[in-house]
Amino acid sequence: MIGQTAVMPQRQEYSKVLTERILNAQRLSSWLLENQPQETKATNRNRISGAFFNIALDHHVAVVFLMANYMVSPAFALARSIWEAYLRGLWAKELATDSDLGKFIVGQGDPKMVSIIKAIKSHPDLDLENTIAKLHDEAWEPLNSYGHGGSLQVQRWITGESVEAAHTDDEVADLLRFINHVAFRACVALVELAEADHLAEVFLRKGNELATTDWF
Structure with a gap:
């Protein structure tokens, strides 16, 4: 800016609480990797959906890694x-x-996201509590803004005194809860694909445990 000086980026520091949240997300990633099924029937449906769910899990690992490295x-x-x-x-x-x-x-x-969400909302059994539709309606616009370098992304780089990453602890914690929740859902879907009843019990217990924490 002409006539003014802006302090350029420095590494964003985390509070102890947020550092522990990131460690919890790393632990969850490791747990999901250790407990996901290793085999399923070789059909196009299982191959394609299994690939997507594993991609979601890989992205979860990557996001947590990025967070851990500021x-x-x-x-x-x-x-x-x-x-x-x-x-x-x-x-x-x-x-x-x-x-x-x-x-x-x-x-x-x-498939386009608009048609996928429309189909999910109209499916009689897929989203009984409307959880997926609600998450999408709340998260999709902000996710696009962050993903495409929109105003929400840029706003978190502009403070009163500098240009640097300035995401709040609450914002980072909210994102961690969101990605943890989605990664867990993706792994549950893999268990369903594999028809692994023994793992279904394991994931039910883990889901109940996580519901009592701030991981979700």
């Missing part, structure tokens, strides 16, 4: 990819026809 802005930018991979996995698992999947696997018929 790369907050790219972590926020990548969060959309976790959500989108999870929803596309649901599309392949529950909504797509065999014809849809056949076209998709050869590079045709890529």
